[in-house]
Amino acid sequence: MTDAAKPDDRAAAELRGEHWIAGEASRGGGDAFHGVDPTSSERLEPAYFDAGDAELERAALAAVSAAPRLASARADRAALLEAIADEIMALGDSLLERCERETALPRARLVGERGRTTSQLRMFAAVVRDGGYVDARIDRGDPERSPAPRPDVRRMLHPLGPVAVFGASNFPLAFSVAGGDTAAALAAGCPAIVKGHPAHPGTSELVARAITAAVKKVGLPAGVFSLLHGRGRALGAKLVQHPAIKAVGFTGSLAGGRALFDLAAARPEPIPVFAEMGSVNPVFIMPGAMRARSAAIAAGLGRSVSLGVGQFCTNPGLVFVAGEDGLEAFTASLARTLSQTPVCVMLHEGIWTDYIQRVALQRQLPGVTMIAGGPAVPFPANGSCSVKPVGLLTDLETYESSPRLLEEVFGPVTVIIKCPDVAALEAVAAGLPGQLTATVHAERGEAGDAATLARVLGERAGRVIFNGFPTGVEVCHAMHHGGPYPATTDARATSVGSAAITRFLRPVCYQDFPAALLPAELRDENPGGLLRMVDGTCTREPVTSR
Ligand code: NAP
Numbered sequence: 001m002t003d004a005a006k007p008d009d010r011a012a013a014e015l016r017g018e019h020w021i022a023g024e025a026s027r028g029g030g031d032a033f034h035g036v037d038p039t040s041s042e043r044l045e046p047a048y049f050d051a052g053d054a055e056l057e058r059a060a061l062a063a064v065s066a067a068p069r070l071a072s073a074r075a076d077r078a079a080l081l082e083a084i085a086d087e088i089m090a091l092g093d094s095l096l097e098r099c100e101r102e103t104a105l106p107r108a109r110l111v112g113e114r115g116r117t118t119s120q121l122r123m124f125a126a127v128v129r130d131g132g133y134v135d136a137r138i139d140r141g142d143p144e145r146s147p148a149p150r151p152d153v154r155r156m157l158h159p160l161g162p163v164a165v166f167g168a169s170n171f172p173l174a175f176s177v178a179g180g181d182t183a184a185a186l187a188a189g190c191p192a193i194v195k196g197h198p199a200h201p202g203t204s205e206l207v208a209r210a211i212t213a214a215v216k217k218v219g220l221p222a223g224v225f226s227l228l229h230g231r232g233r234a235l236g237a238k239l240v241q242h243p244a245i246k247a248v249g250f251t252g253s254l255a256g257g258r259a260l261f262d263l264a265a266a267r268p269e270p271i272p273v274f275a276e277m278g279s280v281n282p283v284f285i286m287p288g289a290m291r292a293r294s295a296a297i298a299a300g301l302g303r304s305v306s307l308g309v310g311q312f313c314t315n316p317g318l319v320f321v322a323g324e325d326g327l328e329a330f331t332a333s334l335a336r337t338l339s340q341t342p343v344c345v346m347l348h349e350g351i352w353t354d355y356i357q358r359v360a361l362q363r364q365l366p367g368v369t370m371i372a373g374g375p376a377v378p379f380p381a382n383g384s385c386s387v388k389p390v391g392l393l394t395d396l397e398t399y400e401s402s403p404r405l406l407e408e409v410f411g412p413v414t415v416i417i418k419c420p421d422v423a424a425l426e427a428v429a430a431g432l433p434g435q436l437t438a439t440v441h442a443e444r445g446e447a448g449d450a451a452t453l454a455r456v457l458g459e460r461a462g463r464v465i466f467n468g469f470p471t472g473v474e475v476c477h478a479m480h481h482g483g484p485y486p487a488t489t490d491a492r493a494t495s496v497g498s499a500a501i502t503r504f505l506r507p508v509c510y511q512d513f514p515a516a517l518l519p520a521e522l523r524d525e526n527p528g529g530l531l532r533m534v535d536g537t538c539t540r541e542p543v544t545s546r
Contacts, residue, residue, distance in 0.1 A: 062223025302337025434484025
């Protein structure tokens with residue numbers, strides 16, 4: 001933390017129920033709503049008000065006018081990302097306290113998530129400074145080429161323009177107001193207009209203040225960032241349809257992501273929607289692995305299923321096992337781990353209701369038995385969105401005749417599916433809808449079958465994991481957190497890791513341009529020392545004439 005990042009008065013300041021629009025706070029808008037403590041259903045002050053057309057218009061106009069300066073100020077963007085990280089730390093415990101009240105996520109998890117948020121901001125700052133992400137390519141012209149001269153062609157990536165970001169409920173810091181989508185958009189040079197998630201408006205307000213302070217500190221135009229509060233679909237729909245918006249980043253439900261994708265596609269000018277909507281994250285256990293370490297795999301699986309009350313898009317929802325060998329020990333160990341998990345509180349009533357209903361529907365399927373878990377603590381009898389993790393067991397026949405089992409249940413539940421043999425595992429894998437992750441557990445002696453299964457899974461999932469568990473997504477340069485539909489709306493894109501920046505960039509090609517008119521990244525002398533592709537070879541050297 002720098003000097004500027006010591007906890008200060010700003011962090012302790014009272015929440016005021018404010019939108020932050022291009023550097024200015026405002027309370028105006030439509031209907032009121034409150035954050036709610038999911039452990040007690042207590043309404044949390046202050047009231048927040050749905051942003052209306054006037055607020056959206058102000059944010060959009062400011063974003064459009066700030067875009068050119070943000071696009072051209074690579075060094076300032078890096079400084080901004082670091083300043084945001086500093087300002088978030090400067091909020092101190094007030095941020096963690098409010099976030100804990102609004103989400104019921106434990107303090108240790110929130111401290112970790114804050115660390116992830118600030119480190120991903122700093123990672124993007126380093127990426128922006130390095131500059132290689134612009135993917136500069138130069139093919140030198142050749143006036144002597146016969147039969148026709150070859151043009152001088154140079155290409156690099158430029159920002160798309162203002163991005164609409166939807167704060168996610170399950171990562172109130174790392175995928176919310178200053179989360180991965182906002183960091184990637186700002187890093188790319190795109191102003192961000194965030195629609196805060198209505199389940200944690202106070203957390204959103206505090207983080208928006210931090211971003212606003214950072215923007216001011218580095219001297220960028222205030223319109224590079226706005227936060228609008230809202231609940232009830234209208235604001236999100238209008239934001240995605242606004243002509244100023246050029247791309248959308250979203251994490252949430254399949255219904256929500258798909259609705260926003262359809263709205264964006266129906267615009268007079270369609271725009272890309274990068275919606276990460278989750279998956280069932282199948283785990284495949286080969287017979288050798290089951291024989292060798294069934295109890296250990298089950299214990300690890302149980303911890304992965306109940307981590308964060310199962311509220312991760314990478315939660316392992318389906319587990320396919322081949323044969324009966326070791327299965328009894330496996331289910332016993334899984335049941336033990338799940339039963340030992342204490343009753344936990346989910347993020348909000350909507351997620352709790354959805355979980356309870358979907359688990360009940362799965363449990364009622366003929367052929368499905370329960371191996372762990374009990375009745376949920378009723379809501380609102382004790383006013384708490386509490387649940388116990390659930391383990392279910394079924395067979396291949398039931399799985400094949402029950403499409404419901406392939407739907408994501410957001411929460412701590414997993415279904416074990418007994419398959420007759422390895423060939424059945426491969427057939428199941430080939431029939432899966434798009435997934436964020438898929439996992440294989442195998443022993444050395446079954447490498448051939450495991451390789452075949454992994455290849456099939458690679459066609460269905462964005463990340464394939466060997467002898468591990470899908471929860472805990474590392475934020476790094478090689479990470480891919482995405483996958484074919486319905487896991488996301490764009491299988492090419494990741495929402496975690498530095499490659500997420502490419503979602504908000506588009507190529508521009510300059511043909512036969514005079515040096516003085518080229519962007520610095522494409523000039524012969526390579527003033528920033530970027531790694532560029534020159535005539536097909538990657539180099540940091542300046543370009544010399546032919
Ligand atoms: P959600 O219902 O998808 O909402 C996320 C955001 O999108 C909210 O700001 C919501 O605004 C907006 N939105 C949703 N549908 C919309 C529509 N048709 N038009 C315009 N805006 C829309 O997600 P959630 O509230 O976080 O949780 C609900 C369910 O989503 C969970 O039970 C779970 O199944 C799933 N979920 C999945 C993940 C994941 O990582 N895969 C993460 C979180 C949640 P309003 O509140 O204003 O409607």
